[in-house]
Amino acid sequence: MSTNLSALITRGLSSKNSGTSAGRESRFSYPVILLIIAGALIALSTLRVVTGATSITASTQYAAALSLAVPIGLAGLGGLWAERAGIINIGLEGMMMLGTFAAGWIGWQHGPWMAALAGVLGGALGGLVHAIATVTFGVDHIVSGVAINILALGTVQFLAKLWFGAEGSAASAAGGNDKQSPPMEDMPTLTVPLLADWLGRIEQQHWFFVSDAAGILRAGVNDVSWLTLVAVALFIGTFYILWRSPFGLRLRSCGESPLSAESLGVNVYTYKYYAVVISGAMAGLGGAFLAIGVHFYQDQMTGGRGYIGLATMIFGNWRPGGVALGAGLFGFTDALRLRGGGTTVHALLLLFAVLLIGIALWKLRKGHKRQALINSVIGGLLVVWYVTTETVPRELVAASPYLTTLLVLALFSQRLRVPKAIGKPYRRGQGK
Amino acid sequence: MKTLKTLKTLKTTKKFDTERVLLAVAAPVLAIVGALAITSVIIAATGRDPFHAYSVMINFGTTPESQVWIINKAIPYYLSAAAVAIGFRMHLFNIGVDGQYRMAAFFAAVVGGALTLPGIIQIPVILITAMLVGAVWAGIAGYLKTTRGVSEVISTIMLNSIGGLIIAYFLREGRLGEREGNLVHTPDLPASSHFFTIPTAVKPIWGTVVIAILVGIGYWFVINRTRFGFDLRAVGASETAAQASGVSVKRMVVTSMVLSGAVAGLVGMPTLLNESYNYGTDFPVGVGFTGIAIALLGRNHAVGMVLAALLWGFLERTGIRLEFEEFAQEIVGVMQGVIVLCVVIAYELVRRYGLKLQQRKVGEELAAATENNGRNGKGPSDTAEVSA
Numbered sequence: 114m115s116t117n118l119s120a121l122i123t124r125g126l127s128s129k130n131s132g133t134s135a136g137r138e139s140r141f142s143y144p145v146i147l148l149i150i151a152g153a154l155i156a157l158s159t160l161r162v163v164t165g166a167t168s169i170t171a172s173t174q175y176a177a178a179l180s181l182a183v184p185i186g187l188a189g190l191g192g193l194w195a196e197r198a199g200i201i202n203i204g205l206e207g208m209m210m211l212g213t214f215a216a217g218w219i220g221w222q223h224g225p226w227m228a229a230l231a232g233v234l235g236g237a238l239g240g241l242v243h244a245i246a247t248v249t250f251g252v253d254h255i256v257s258g259v260a261i262n263i264l265a266l267g268t269v270q271f272l273a274k275l276w277f278g279a280e281g282s283a284a285s286a287a288g289g290n291d292k293q294s295p296p297m298e299d300m301p302t303l304t305v306p307l308l309a310d311w312l313g314r315i316e317q318q319h320w321f322f323v324s325d326a327a328g329i330l331r332a333g334v335n336d337v338s339w340l341t342l343v344a345v346a347l348f349i350g351t352f353y354i355l356w357r358s359p360f361g362l363r364l365r366s367c368g369e370s371p372l373s374a375e376s377l378g379v380n381v382y383t384y385k386y387y388a389v390v391i392s393g394a395m396a397g398l399g400g401a402f403l404a405i406g407v408h409f410y411q412d413q414m415t416g417g418r419g420y421i422g423l424a425t426m427i428f429g430n431w432r433p434g435g436v437a438l439g440a441g442l443f444g445f446t447d448a449l450r451l452r453g454g455g456t457t458v459h460a461l462l463l464l465f466a467v468l469l470i471g472i473a474l475w476k477l478r479k480g481h482k483r484q485a486l487i488n489s490v491i492g493g494l495l496v497v498w499y500v501t502t503e504t505v506p507r508e509l510v511a512a513s514p515y516l517t518t519l520l521v522l523a524l525f526s527q528r529l530r531v532p533k534a535i536g537k538p539y540r541r542g543q544g545k
Numbered sequence: 546m547k548t549l550k551t552l553k554t555l556k557t558t559k560k561f562d563t564e565r566v567l568l569a570v571a572a573p574v575l576a577i578v579g580a581l582a583i584t585s586v587i588i589a590a591t592g593r594d595p596f597h598a599y600s601v602m603i604n605f606g607t608t609p610e611s612q613v614w615i616i617n618k619a620i621p622y623y624l625s626a627a628a629v630a631i632g633f634r635m636h637l638f639n640i641g642v643d644g645q646y647r648m649a650a651f652f653a654a655v656v657g658g659a660l661t662l663p664g665i666i667q668i669p670v671i672l673i674t675a676m677l678v679g680a681v682w683a684g685i686a687g688y689l690k691t692t693r694g695v696s697e698v699i700s701t702i703m704l705n706s707i708g709g710l711i712i713a714y715f716l717r718e719g720r721l722g723e724r725e726g727n728l729v730h731t732p733d734l735p736a737s738s739h740f741f742t743i744p745t746a747v748k749p750i751w752g753t754v755v756i757a758i759l760v761g762i763g764y765w766f767v768i769n770r771t772r773f774g775f776d777l778r779a780v781g782a783s784e785t786a787a788q789a790s791g792v793s794v795k796r797m798v799v800t801s802m803v804l805s806g807a808v809a810g811l812v813g814m815p816t817l818l819n820e821s822y823n824y825g826t827d828f829p830v831g832v833g834f835t836g837i838a839i840a841l842l843g844r845n846h847a848v849g850m851v852l853a854a855l856l857w858g859f860l861e862r863t864g865i866r867l868e869f870e871e872f873a874q875e876i877v878g879v880m881q882g883v884i885v886l887c888v889v890i891a892y893e894l895v896r897r898y899g900l901k902l903q904q905r906k907v908g909e910e911l912a913a914a915t916e917n918n919g920r921n922g923k924g925p926s927d928t929a930e931v932s933a
């Protein structure tokens with residue numbers, strides 16, 4: 114992730130958030146953000162030098178993290194669109210499935226770009242069903258979402274058998290079967306000439322801080338799928354549309370107070386429809402990204418990423434920047450799992466321990482003795498764990514994103530602000 | 546005069562009752578008709594005769610072998626649905642039944658494989674272990690919701706994944722698992738812990754059906770006949786109102802989550818005690834999500850969920866047969882999805898129609914009353930009161 118993007122993200126995070134409760138605005142200025150980024154980099158560099166786990170700042174690690182973060186991020190962004198308009202979308206998983214399927218189906222015939230478009234349409238179709246059920250018929254949002262997940266799974270498996278696995282068809286001749294579509298071509302990637310090589314050479318030197326920064330930056334300029342860039346553009350576009358345009362203001366007002374929106378002449382139904390269909394389209398694109406990444410649709414390849422996307426959205430406080438951060442975290446830990454990151458997670462234990470002890474000292478200064486004690490005990494235990502072991506079990510690496518999500522939500526959920534009218538059924542004219 | 550009035554009200558309620566029955570029947574009928582129509586269109590679109598498919602399903606699904614198979618399949622489904630429904634009744638979404646059931650089944654299998662006690666002691670030990678593990682695993686989500694305000698939907702989904710990984714960690718050779726061919730499973734339960742079966746002309750019915758029946762009766766009784774159940778439904782209907790009338794919503798959330806988890810712990814027992822006798826890498830997953838679908842289909846109603854679980858088993862059983870008749874077996878998955886979606890929409894439509902009827906009736910009665918008042922020489926001052 115390039116620095117100016119993360120700056121944009123944090124600016125998005127900290128931009129004037131109308132109506133944070135109790136006025137707890139954490140508004141960082143630009144230099145402060147740069148300082149924070151630099152501090153994090155120094156911490157990671159130090160960690161690399163101390164523990165010798167080079168993977169912590171290797172560009173390959175971040176490249177893998179980026180490509181794993183995109184589908185989750187897009188699902189989260191989809192969730193954000195729907196929830197900002199007051200519709201809970203737990204059907205993201207199903208919409209992603211429809212996206213993977215549509216991409217696999219079109220992809221082997223018309224190439225990856227058409228596959229991406231098909232994924233968008235497939236997901237949007239799922240979004241439309243959700244919108245009809247929740248907006249028009251007023252079905253409970255979670256109930257409808259669960260139903261859509263069941264329906265999408267059934268539909269996708271049925272059609273895959275029909276279109277990819279039919280004996281004697283062109284698809285099965287091209288390598289398709291009941292659970293897999295025929296392979297499609299590569300998605301073109303972008304490598305910034307000169308810059309990528311130059312950063313690569315710096316990374317090889319293993320200079321403190323400089324090489325680490327180069328390694329992380331290189332992931333953003335070397336061999337990046339064009340679809341990743343599209344996803345980044347969608348994040349930025351979402352921020353500008355939802356927070357900087359009249360359309361976005363109306364859409365968000367439907368999620369905060371549909372009655373007020375209605376009284377000002379906003380057609381709430383229409384906006385909710387827009388939001389949920391766009392939400393499905395985003396999740397569908399996330400699904401398409403998965404299919405394009407491995408070159409075909411596979412049965413059950415979404416693997417719960419839609420649900421994780423939902424978690425990143427809550428994690429990210431219903432803001433695009435937060436979703437991007439959450440997805441990045443998931444992508445990072447997922448990349449660790451795939452690259453056998455036992456040693457890396459083992460190294461990160463030390464970082465957590467230091468952070469916890471730091472928090473403990475800070476709490477002690479503020480006079481919260483109990484919290485200081487708890488933090489220092491956990492920190493101490495982590496240090497003991499770090500010293501007595503060489504690596505952590507594979508399963509713990511795999512579980513780290515889920516554990517992190519739970520921890521973050523448990524610590525910060527009080528500060529999260531959910532759209533006010535989320536999940537509430539709305540009928541036109543109910544305020545009379 | 547007064548008696549007349551009460552008689553009148555009695556009459557109206559009675560009339561209203563027939564209407565209510567009609568409405569209650571209308572929703573499932575509407576859902577079934579809708580679902581059949583949609584699936585017929587889908588099958589016809591693939592160039593096959595839908596009615597042939599249905600006749601194949603009905604013929605095959607009603608054979609004695611199929612009936613036993615369906616009943617056995619429905620046992621874990623029903624338990625899973627009951628677990629989900631406990632939360633649903635108070636608008637608490639326990640998406641984590643799947644994780645709770647797997648954790649519970651795994652640790653119960655470990656405990657059961659380690660002990661060699663007589664069945665009369667060992668089976669209850671296994672069941673209690675399973676319920677405790679399920680309750681703890683669900684309780685984490687309940688605790689996080691009440692103390693830290695974490696949405697139970699997210700926390701249970703995370704706990705599902707974490708639970709799966711905990712099992713993956715322990716289910717290895719040299720830890721708690723043993724290898725058999727290319728499967729790894731926990732040590733087998735001793736023969737004393739095998740649950741009884743009910744012999745029939747064909748294959749036997751699992752004795753764990755008794756557990757499902759007891760859970761069903763218990764569910765119905767607790768929800769409809771106890772104070773706790775009343776509080777639970779009250780919280781479901783309106784959290785603020787329940788809180789105002791002295792129900793501790795937080796305590797209700799934790800209690801119902803723990804209860805839901807305890808029932809979820811039982812979901813794996815039919816498979817464990819009647820079929821596999823160990824927890825292996827091939828232990829079924831996703832039953833918790835099936836439970837959500839069945840709870841939705843059965844409208845969280847003790848008997849409704851029985852029918853829904855049997856229907857699910859029926860569909861899965863007949864799907865196998867459809868494959869022989871040149872239909873795609875996967876159509877069953879589409880049917881399941883369509884049925885669930887149709888049911889939720891149909892119920893919502895019927896509910897709204899019922900409300901409209903009620904409003905119209907009340908309106909008519911009020912209009913009649915004001916007319917009477919007008920004739921009796923009362924001024925229009927009353928109309929203001931009733932028009933609200």
